[in-house]
Amino acid sequence: MNRDGGRGNRDEGRGGRDDNGGREGRKSNVRSKYRTEYAGDHNFDYKDPASLTRFVGDAGKITPARISKLSLSQQKQVSSAVKKSRNLALLPSGTDAYDTSPRPELISPVPFEA
16 A cells, blocks of 8 residues: 555646646636726727717616726726716716617507597
8 A cells, every 4th residue: 555545646637736836737717807908098088979888888877897897097087988978968878768678569549549
């Protein structure tokens, strides 16, 4: 019986380590925290509603930073730019503007006609 309790060579197989400290063949789960297409000094302009619509969801809400992958300062810039743009009516405000669900048609133009 071996010293390790009959389990064979522990340096091989699932629980063992190789020359790289056990990292050989493993997939790295490191993801970038922030969006790389915007530099740190990028300014979000309230006069450009086309670029701001990327950060407004289907319900008309501003997407959170964990979903939009923006840093804290960029998220503050986006939220203030969206609010200014809504105030100037460059972006629609409220959920009715973003509602794309079809409305049911009326059966007759005059209801309860006898």
